Amino acid sequence: MDEFSPEQQNILSRFCTNVDKTTFGFINLPQVVCGALFSRYSRSTKSARRVLLEEFILNPEMKFDEIVGGGVSSSSSPSQLVATQKAESFYDRVLVGYGDDSVAELGGAHLACEEISNLATKFVQDARIGISPLEKSTRYVFFHQKDSNGNYRFYRGAELANDADYIRTCTMLFDTYVKLQAPLTIYLQKKYPKPNDGTTDRAYESTIKAKVCDLLRGLLPASTLTNTGLYGNGRAFEYLLTRMYSSDLPEMNRLAGDMQTELSKVIPSFVKRANDKHGVGTQEYWKSCRKNAAAESAKLGGSDNGASSNPVVPEVELIEYDERAEQNVCAAILFSSGQFDYASAKNKADSMPDAERLALLTSYVGIRGNRRHKPGRAFEHAHYTFAICGNFGQYRDLQRHRMLTQERQLLTCTWGYDVPKELSEAGLADEFEKAMQEAKVTYAKLLSSRGPALAQFVVPMAYRLRWYFHLSLREAFHLIELRSQPQGHEDYRRVAIKMHDEIKRVHLRLASFMKFVNRENVALERLESEKRIDEKLAKLRK
Numbered sequence: 001m002d003e004f005s006p007e008q009q010n011i012l013s014r015f016c017t018n019v020d021k022t023t024f025g026f027i028n029l030p031q032v033v034c035g036a037l038f039s040r041y042s043r044s045t046k047s048a049r050r051v052l053l054e055e056f057i058l059n060p061e062m063k064f065d066e067i068v069g070g071g072v073s074s075s076s077s078p079s080q081l082v083a084t085q086k087a088e089s090f091y092d093r094v095l096v097g098y099g100d101d102s103v104a105e106l107g108g109a110h111l112a113c114e115e116i117s118n119l120a121t122k123f124v125q126d127a128r129i130g131i132s133p134l135e136k137s138t139r140y141v142f143f144h145q146k147d148s149n150g151n152y153r154f155y156r157g158a159e160l161a162n163d164a165d166y167i168r169t170c171t172m173l174f175d176t177y178v179k180l181q182a183p184l185t186i187y188l189q190k191k192y193p194k195p196n197d198g199t200t201d202r203a204y205e206s207t208i209k210a211k212v213c214d215l216l217r218g219l220l221p222a223s224t225l226t227n228t229g230l231y232g233n234g235r236a237f238e239y240l241l242t243r244m245y246s247s248d249l250p251e252m253n254r255l256a257g258d259m260q261t262e263l264s265k266v267i268p269s270f271v272k273r274a275n276d277k278h279g280v281g282t283q284e285y286w287k288s289c290r291k292n293a294a295a296e297s298a299k300l301g302g303s304d305n306g307a308s309s310n311p312v313v314p315e316v317e318l319i320e321y322d323e324r325a326e327q328n329v330c331a332a333i334l335f336s337s338g339q340f341d342y343a344s345a346k347n348k349a350d351s352m353p354d355a356e357r358l359a360l361l362t363s364y365v366g367i368r369g370n371r372r373h374k375p376g377r378a379f380e381h382a383h384y385t386f387a388i389c390g391n392f393g394q395y396r397d398l399q400r401h402r403m404l405t406q407e408r409q410l411l412t413c414t415w416g417y418d419v420p421k422e423l424s425e426a427g428l429a430d431e432f433e434k435a436m437q438e439a440k441v442t443y444a445k446l447l448s449s450r451g452p453a454l455a456q457f458v459v460p461m462a463y464r465l466r467w468y469f470h471l472s473l474r475e476a477f478h479l480i481e482l483r484s485q486p487q488g489h490e491d492y493r494r495v496a497i498k499m500h501d502e503i504k505r506v507h508l509r510l511a512s513f514m515k516f517v518n519r520e521n522v523a524l525e526r527l528e529s530e531k532r533i534d535e536k537l538a539k540l541r542k
């Protein structure tokens with residue numbers, strides 16, 4: 001282990017979580033310096049602390065003092081913003097010799113994007129690698145708070161703000177959302193009185209509120225403003241920004257500019273290419289590919305929005321699966337669990353008797369104690385393609401899965417909408433449906449006046465859209481078992497359960513390893529979770 005003099009230890013202790021162990025973290029350093037440090041480290045025989053000390057801190061050319069401020073031995077903390085700006089040229093100097101694109105993964109940033117439309121959040125959350133988003137939930141908060149001008153919070157960018165139909169319809173949807181809250185709450189309280197089992201008022205009221213939010217979210221238009229927090233690495237942000245700049249939606253282009261400005265204060269070197277000549281080149285490339293593919297698709301009849309065809313589409317349809325899924329999974333198990341070459345593992349898996357194959361699968365999966373006990377990567381050798389037609393609320397939830405391939409079509413009012421059963425039972429469906437019909441009329445007007453991309457903003461979350469999931473069996477375990485849990489929204493639970501049914505239909509044995517698919521009917525989805533929160537709160541108070 002590298003040893004340092006007391007003086008060196010004193011300097012390093014300001015930047016390292018310890019100076020005498022082989023595992024340590026870096027502190028008080030701008031993100032780009034950490035990136036540059038690891039970059040240099042990968043081409044050096046020295047320990048990371050030694051690189052930091054000798055090549056960065058004590059190397060006058062690096063002007064390290066300027067970056068961290070107050071001298072390396074000072075405990076005063078410099079402004080991170082000033083430090084980051086100074087670190088940029090430092091980073092560039094280091095990277096001249098050692099850079100490759102992946103170095104931008106070595107620093108990250110937390111970014112909050114507020115008052116952005118639900119379409120914008122979906123765009124941002126399409127990022128799969130390197131970005132972790134968390135978004136304001138439509139289940140725990142009502143979305144009808146007005147802004148300082150007394151307007152509901154929905155997207156009012158210049159390209160839509162002067163459209164009277166758009167403004168009127170979005171306002172009407174929010175008005176209906178507000179109007180139905182009280183009668184629906186009263187109905188649910190009558191239907192599900194507070195249980196006499198020690199359930200607290202807090203747990204009960206939170207549960208009813210969550211249910212009201214769940215049942216009414218279908219009224220919220222895609223223009224509804226929300227907040228999302230993102231943590232991501234530089235490379236992922238750069239890619240995301242480039243995609244956003246190339247979008248057909250002006251909101252995305254503006255948001256990309258705002259995000260880049262703020263990220264440049266934290267990880268400037270990592271995101272600067274998103275809109276430089278290379279970034280612009282990539283944006284143009286994507287735009288032209290999109291345009292050309294749409295033109296080719298149109299030639300083949302793909303621009304027909306389906307209005308003339310039967311709009312009754314199945315919610316979940318298994319489009320494609322692998323007939324030889326079991327054999328392929330078994331070959332991967334044999335390969336990774338022993339010393340077979342792959343071709344022999346495949347031959348063995350193909351020729352083994354059925355009972356042996358089952359024994360191999362069973363031993364590989366083992367005894368699963370809970371849904372987090374997931375089978376290994378061999379289960380990524382079976383694939384499924386599902387076509388789904390579900391409401392936008394459903395999609396918003398399910399889109400959050402990243403270990404798969406998924407793409408959606410634009411939001412439209414073509415495929416009908418879902419009216420929650422309990423809204424009908426409460427006698428509130430007419431009001432809801434009236435709002436849906438009015439939104440459809442405005443959607444049609446916007447479609448002809450502003451085009452399909454902008455027309456999406458007025459589509460309420462209850463309307464269905466079409467998307468696909470192409471996923472491995474391993475991700476299917478995760479998605480289906482997680483999304484069938486009783487505390488989830490009933491709409492996405494239904495999709496998860498149907499996906500399980502479909503896999504069971506074609507691969508009964510593989511599907512039987514999914515032991516934690518929950519098909520239980522629950523009336524108050526949040527109640528058990530809320531009761532558990534009460535128990536935890538009581539323990540904390542002790």
Ligand SMILES: Cc1cc2nc3c(=O)[nH]c(=O)nc-3n(C[C@H](O)[C@H](O)[C@H](O)COP(=O)(O)OP(=O)(O)OC[C@H]3O[C@@H](n4cnc5c(N)ncnc54)[C@H](O)[C@@H]3O)c2cc1C
Pocket residue numbers: 129130131132133134135136137400401402403478482483487488
């Ligand atoms: C009951 C419930 C309530 C929710 N409430 C909210 C909410 O209020 N707000 C909100 O924004 N979202 C909410 N979500 C969505 C949730 O945060 C996840 O985005 C979503 O469930 C996808 O799960 P996942 O990340 O495990 O799955 P996937 O993206 O499919 O990933 C599969 C697995 O891969 C691994 N993985 C994938 N990406 C990463 C990564 N970047 N870093 C580390 N590991 C990774 C993890 O092990 C993960 O479980 C909720 C989900 C549920 C089920």
